[in-house]
Amino acid sequence: xxxxxxGVIVGLWRRFDSLALRTTLVVLVGIGLVHLxxxxxxxxxxxxxxxxxxxxxxxxxLLAIKRAVMRVPERERETVAHDMSGGxxxxxxxxxxxxVAGGPGAGEWEALGRRLREVAPEIAEDGLVIxxxxxxxxxxxxxxxxxxxxxxSWINVSLVAWNARVPVGHGTLLSTTLMAIGAIVVSxxxxxxxxxxxxxxAAASKELYRSKExxxxxxxxxxxxxxxxxxxxxxxxxxxxxxxxRTQALAAVSHDLKTPITRLRFRIExxxxxxxxxSIAADLDEMERMLDQTLAYLRGDRADEEIxxxxxxxxxxxxxDDASDLGHAVSLDGIANARIPGRRLALKRAFGNLxxxxxxxGCQAQVVVEDRPRNVIVSIxxxxxxxxxxxxxxxxxxxxxxxxxxxxxxxxxxxxxxIAHAIVEGHGGSxxxxxxxxxxxxxxxxxxxxxxxx
Amino acid sequence: xxxxxxxQAQPIKGLLPSSFEVLVVDDDGEILILVAKFLRSNGFxxxxxxxxxxxxxxxxxxxxxxxxxxxxxxxxxGLDLCRDLRRTSSIPVIMLTAKGEETDRIIGLEVGADDYxxxxxxxxxxxxxxxxxxxxxxxxxxxxxxxxxxAMQFAGWRLDTLKRELTDPRGVVVDLSTGEYDLLLAFLExxxxxxxxxxxxxxxxxxxxxxxxxxxxxxxxRLRRKLDGVDDLIKTVRGxxxxxxxxxxxG
Numbered sequence: 017x018x019x020x021x022x023g024v025i026v027g028l029w030r031r032f033d034s035l036a037l038r039t040t041l042v043v044l045v046g047i048g049l050v051h052l053x054x055x056x057x058x059x060x061x062x063x064x065x066x067x068x069x070x071x072x073x074x075x076x077x078l079l080a081i082k083r084a085v086m087r088v089p090e091r092e093r094e095t096v097a098h099d100m101s102g103g104x105x106x107x108x109x110x111x112x113x114x115x116v117a118g119g120p121g122a123g124e125w126e127a128l129g130r131r132l133r134e135v136a137p138e139i140a141e142d143g144l145v146i147x148x149x150x151x152x153x154x155x156x157x158x159x160x161x162x163x164x165x166x167x168x169s170w171i172n173v174s175l176v177a178w179n180a181r182v183p184v185g186h187g188t189l190l191s192t193t194l195m196a197i198g199a200i201v202v203s204x205x206x207x208x209x210x211x212x213x214x215x216x217x218a219a220a221s222k223e224l225y226r227s228k229e230x231x232x233x234x235x236x237x238x239x240x241x242x243x244x245x246x247x248x249x250x251x252x253x254x255x256x257x258x259x260x261x262r263t264q265a266l267a268a269v270s271h272d273l274k275t276p277i278t279r280l281r282f283r284i285e286x287x288x289x290x291x292x293x294x295s296i297a298a299d300l301d302e303m304e305r306m307l308d309q310t311l312a313y314l315r316g317d318r319a320d321e322e323i324x325x326x327x328x329x330x331x332x333x334x335x336x337d338d339a340s341d342l343g344h345a346v347s348l349d350g351i352a353n354a355r356i357p358g359r360r361l362a363l364k365r366a367f368g369n370l371x372x373x374x375x376x377x378g379c380q381a382q383v384v385v386e387d388r389p390r391n392v393i394v395s396i397x398x399x400x401x402x403x404x405x406x407x408x409x410x411x412x413x414x415x416x417x418x419x420x421x422x423x424x425x426x427x428x429x430x431x432x433x434x435i436a437h438a439i440v441e442g443h444g445g446s447x448x449x450x451x452x453x454x455x456x457x458x459x460x461x462x463x464x465x466x467x468x469x470x
Numbered sequence: 471x472x473x474x475x476x477x478q479a480q481p482i483k484g485l486l487p488s489s490f491e492v493l494v495v496d497d498d499g500e501i502l503i504l505v506a507k508f509l510r511s512n513g514f515x516x517x518x519x520x521x522x523x524x525x526x527x528x529x530x531x532x533x534x535x536x537x538x539x540x541x542x543x544x545x546x547x548g549l550d551l552c553r554d555l556r557r558t559s560s561i562p563v564i565m566l567t568a569k570g571e572e573t574d575r576i577i578g579l580e581v582g583a584d585d586y587x588x589x590x591x592x593x594x595x596x597x598x599x600x601x602x603x604x605x606x607x608x609x610x611x612x613x614x615x616x617x618x619x620x621a622m623q624f625a626g627w628r629l630d631t632l633k634r635e636l637t638d639p640r641g642v643v644v645d646l647s648t649g650e651y652d653l654l655l656a657f658l659e660x661x662x663x664x665x666x667x668x669x670x671x672x673x674x675x676x677x678x679x680x681x682x683x684x685x686x687x688x689x690x691x692r693l694r695r696k697l698d699g700v701d702d703l704i705k706t707v708r709g710x711x712x713x714x715x716x717x718x719x720x721g
């Protein structure tokens with residue numbers, strides 16, 4: 017049971033996983049506890065004070081009754097006693113005592129007796145019995161005080177609802193509750209104000225990952241946050257410089273290789289043997305593809321192409337037509353038009369890579385375009401070995417090929433998926449991999465129809 | 471000099487390519503030698519230059535029909551040279567570049583180049599482009615449109631010849647393969663005229679030498695599908711070829 021409760025609390029804690037929520041929760045619980053404790057002590061002391069005051073008043077009243085009754089002749093005593101009743105007490109004069117000690121409220125009555133003797137010893141000079149009424153012994157609310165007069169007669173004072181206390185006003189509860197609510201509101205605002213920069217950091221680092229461009233966070237706020245912001249911006253700039261350096265180096269090499277490849281293309285015109293010429297040309301083709309993919313990878317989704325409404329089906333038609341012209345088994349089904357905002361050449365490259373992969377590793381490509389309310393889904397199925405779920409992450413990493421044994425056969429050097437993934441993400445879309453029940457890999461690309469932020 | 475160049479820009483020569491003179495401008499000596507050798511073996515008379523200054527010098531002394539101009543040159547680059555050249559002459563220019571970014575291609579065409587070839591290119595591709603540009607120069611009205619207007623419009627559609635981009639009446643960009651683009655361009659250059667299969671095949675093949683082995687009928691049906699399946703636009707003329715039925719406006 018305790019364990020289950022613990023589980024519930026941990027679960028709840030996990031659900032409240034934002035800093036603002038957690039702080040609010042802690043403040044709420046803390047203020048609640050303090051609130052309850054202070055309310056309890058306040059009420060407790062208030063009750064005590066009231067009791068003391070009541071007892072003192074009672075003692076005074078009893079003393080006054082005793083003195084008054086003593087002074088008058090016996091036949092008037094009952095009248096005087098009755099006249100002096102009032103409030104919670106009702107006094108009568110009689111020859112015998114009506115109270116009997118003990119009973120359900122004995123402890124309390126004893127305490128009351130002690131107190132009365134203490135405040136006004138005169139009351140108890142001739143004898144004092146506090147207890148229940150002889151006739152109604154078991155009513156704890158009806159205390160009966162019997163005071164003996166010097167002449168052995170008795171004044172019996174019944175105390176109605178002795179335990180009834182003046183209720184604590186709702187005002188106290190209201191004011192403390194208001195105070196607590198105020199404190200909570202202030203703490204929520206404070207926490208939000210403190211955590212706002214942190215949210216900014218998260219957004220900036222995501223943006224750095226997405227666009228590979230530094231989004232500097234404002235360097236203000238409390239000293240600690242300011243220091244963090246400065247360090248964070250510095251880190252962003254350094255990462256940016258590293259990426260730029262790497263990109264420039266790789267781009268320079270790639271560009272510089274273009275001229276020698278062009279020269280080689282001319283030189284093989286002189287190669288007489290057709291067999292040798294064809295294989296050199298094929299090698300040059302492969303080198304060119306690698307350069308092209310490398311440069312596309314370096315460009316990432318930062319291609320200088322503008323976003324326009326495009327027909328994604330027309331792009332897929334071009335790619336599948338070209339592939340089938342080259343003798344590959346490709347098919348295209350689904351809707352005839354699908355309009356999305358996008359970069360035409362980038363998407364053509366992305367889907368070209370995906371369909372190329374399907375042909376290379378899965379012998380054929382079955383492309384299906386589906387129209388959904390918010391997205392267009394393009395799924396590409398092949399009939400190859402598929403990708404194990406644990407390899408998906410690796411397959412998306414640059415320069416990784418999942419099947420080293422097939423390198424020679426399939427060519428390429430592991431950028432196709434990386435580029436396609438970057439382009440799809442750059443369009444606010446997503447790419448998922450699943451293995452078809454009847455074998456083969458299904459790559460599903462979801463592209464949003466809504467306008468993209470530029 | 472400007473008058474010389476302007477006069478040379480109107481070559482009225484025979485149809486044999488052997489009589490055409492080509493000026494190749496590149497700072498890479500090896501490329502110059504190789505390209506010159508290749509073009510000579512294909513019947514061209516070839517001049518070479520390593521810089522803008524050498525290019526201008528060569529233009530003074532030879533009746534050049536076409537310039538193959540590298541974009542990256544020491545001193546003034548290819549874009550500047552092309553822009554300068556266009557002020558005084560309409561000699562066709564094919565721009566070469568190792569950059570290959572889409573914007574570079576567009577800028578190259580905007581400063582007045584007639585075509586643009588990214589490195590590394592295939593010798594046969596260069597040859598095909600040279601022939602295509604020279605062929606277009608032979609008919610004066612066609613040579614001028616490429617430079618003056620960058621867009622052609624028909625039946626609500628629009629073809630941007632700089633960006634090589636087709637836009638449908640709703641403003642959606644429709645992708646075309648190289649073959650489909652060339653085919654559509656051939657239709658747009660000669661609307662309301664019956665074009666034979668041979669002519670269309672030739673027109674398209676001249677620009678791109680890559681896999682255009684599919685019969686022209688397949689290409690036409692693909693192009694029709696891209697044009698939203700509007701059969702009326704491209705009409706089949708039984709036994710003769712095809713006819714582009716819409717009116718084409720330029721600019």
